[in-house]
Amino acid sequence: MLKDITLGQFFPGKSAIHRLDPRTKIICVMAFVVSIFVSSSFLGYGISFAFLGVCIKISGISPKTVLKSLKPLIFILIFTGILNMLYTPGRELASFWIFTITAEGIRNAVFMILRIVLLIASTSMLTYTTSPIALTDALERLLSPLKKLKVPVHEFAMMMTIALRFIPTLIEETDKIMSAQKARGADFDSGSLMDRAKALVPILVPLFVSAFRRADELATAMECRLYHGGEGRTRLNTTVMTSLDFRAFVLVGLICLASCLSGRVVSF
Amino acid sequence: MAPLLTAEDLTYIYSPGTPFEKAAIKDISFSISKGEFIGLIGHTGSGKSTLVQHLNGLLKPSSGRVLLDGEDINASKEASRRARFRVGLVFQYPEYQLFEETVFRDIAFGPKNMGLSENEIKSRVREAAAQVGLDERSLELSPFELSGGQKRRAALAGVFAMRPELLVLDEPMAGLDPVGREEILACIESFRESTGSAILFVTHSMEDAARVSDRLIVLKDGAVLTQGNPREVFSQSAELMKAGLDVPQVTRLFMELASRGIPLSPSVYTVESALEEIIRLKEGGQC
Numbered sequence: 001m002l003k004d005i006t007l008g009q010f011f012p013g014k015s016a017i018h019r020l021d022p023r024t025k026i027i028c029v030m031a032f033v034v035s036i037f038v039s040s041s042f043l044g045y046g047i048s049f050a051f052l053g054v055c056i057k058i059s060g061i062s063p064k065t066v067l068k069s070l071k072p073l074i075f076i077l078i079f080t081g082i083l084n085m086l087y088t089p090g091r092e093l094a095s096f097w098i099f100t101i102t103a104e105g106i107r108n109a110v111f112m113i114l115r116i117v118l119l120i121a122s123t124s125m126l127t128y129t130t131s132p133i134a135l136t137d138a139l140e141r142l143l144s145p146l147k148k149l150k151v152p153v154h155e156f157a158m159m160m161t162i163a164l165r166f167i168p169t170l171i172e173e174t175d176k177i178m179s180a181q182k183a184r185g186a187d188f189d190s191g192s193l194m195d196r197a198k199a200l201v202p203i204l205v206p207l208f209v210s211a212f213r214r215a216d217e218l219a220t221a222m223e224c225r226l227y228h229g230g231e232g233r234t235r236l237n238t239t240v241m242t243s244l245d246f247r248a249f250v251l252v253g254l255i256c257l258a259s260c261l262s263g264r265v266v267s268f
Numbered sequence: 269m270a271p272l273l274t275a276e277d278l279t280y281i282y283s284p285g286t287p288f289e290k291a292a293i294k295d296i297s298f299s300i301s302k303g304e305f306i307g308l309i310g311h312t313g314s315g316k317s318t319l320v321q322h323l324n325g326l327l328k329p330s331s332g333r334v335l336l337d338g339e340d341i342n343a344s345k346e347a348s349r350r351a352r353f354r355v356g357l358v359f360q361y362p363e364y365q366l367f368e369e370t371v372f373r374d375i376a377f378g379p380k381n382m383g384l385s386e387n388e389i390k391s392r393v394r395e396a397a398a399q400v401g402l403d404e405r406s407l408e409l410s411p412f413e414l415s416g417g418q419k420r421r422a423a424l425a426g427v428f429a430m431r432p433e434l435l436v437l438d439e440p441m442a443g444l445d446p447v448g449r450e451e452i453l454a455c456i457e458s459f460r461e462s463t464g465s466a467i468l469f470v471t472h473s474m475e476d477a478a479r480v481s482d483r484l485i486v487l488k489d490g491a492v493l494t495q496g497n498p499r500e501v502f503s504q505s506a507e508l509m510k511a512g513l514d515v516p517q518v519t520r521l522f523m524e525l526a527s528r529g530i531p532l533s534p535s536v537y538t539v540e541s542a543l544e545e546i547i548r549l550k551e552g553g554q555c
Contacts, residue, residue, distance in 0.1 A: 176359065177364065177365055179321065179326050180359045181377075182326055182352065183324060183352060183358075183427070184377055184430065185349075185353060185430070186377075202377065206366065209367075209412065210364055
């Protein structure tokens, strides 16, 4: 039932992309995203798409999975496309009623759609190839300079890690509670909307109680092991940047530059 | 007498069609007569919890049938809803399902879902509370104010109040101290006495199962290893131990004594019968 929901879309693997330091991947994806918004030529997008395609190929993740990540966005894509097409001033191509379609509008619409597709596909590649824990760890280390400004970076990262850790636990718990209440004759699938909302009470109350109980227990356990925040804490697995990471930086840097500047070289 | 509930070749496969596919239970058949007390024993992961969820239609078998009074409980939605009320299922750590504002209302949740009248609900709640030894005063408390043992008993009462003809309890004594365990056993006995319902008691403790059950069903790796009355089952103690299952301590002791040439029956499984056996031996003058 609930167990069938796939959470965290991490696909373990051993490809070069998987082996990159998660910090490298985060920085590269950010640079890539910036470049696709700066770029304004079809050649530039061609370069970006080609690069992303190569990355997907190397990572060994099936292109189908990446396409699936775009599926929920179809509506937004169409919506943005239409809005851009209709509301960009410029050389008029056709008009009806209060709408006018311009050449610039069509160009903008296509660009916007390409940008969103690239944005989603590249960030999903990040989560597909990096475990959630590695991601939060990398974020913490990337943001650690902010500690000087008294931003509780470590605490945020710890909260995220704990939240991720407990998602499967709470799903299992929900499943159990649902079964137990069904065994007492609770009915979740029939009746009016109001009835169904009311039927959730016997699940939500025990679930909250158990979440609080777990939080309490975990806090005690952490205190028993002398957890006192991030200060002076070292890690079990410290990722180290290798030559692979530096090569990735150079490659992504060049690709981004190429896609940004391509508009100046050719005019389409 | 026709059996109350019959399981025919139950098989359940988790996540079929994926790489995680796994048969939790395989071709399990057994039947339960009215008023019987059955112990279902098995290791962690032997499929006990999966099996019991089939008995009231919470899980649908991948193949096989569950018959309640000869009617397939998965034949229709109504049949499976009726089965929910006739087969009461108490899950592991049932105290985690308490949710109402007062203990009274929590116990009344099941009977209310059955559509009983206000008066009937009241009398059933009182009766169930008495069976588990909760007094009038605690009925008005919030379930979260009760102690651990009381919470567990309140949760049991929630199922007792539905007066199931077959009461299935999944490890009802897990995580309790010896006093708490005895209390829960006493509750189950008291429910059985006043209703005459059949009980299926799931445990991994051979000791508990041997003590209270008329009949034992032993599961191993999702299949029935052996079933029969305790004496029959424990006469195969050597095989049970080979299969990695625990046998009662007293049985192990008697097996050891028998293997050292003392003529004691190794199929003893309670301290009382052990005592009788020793007295028999003494009076025979062989010691």
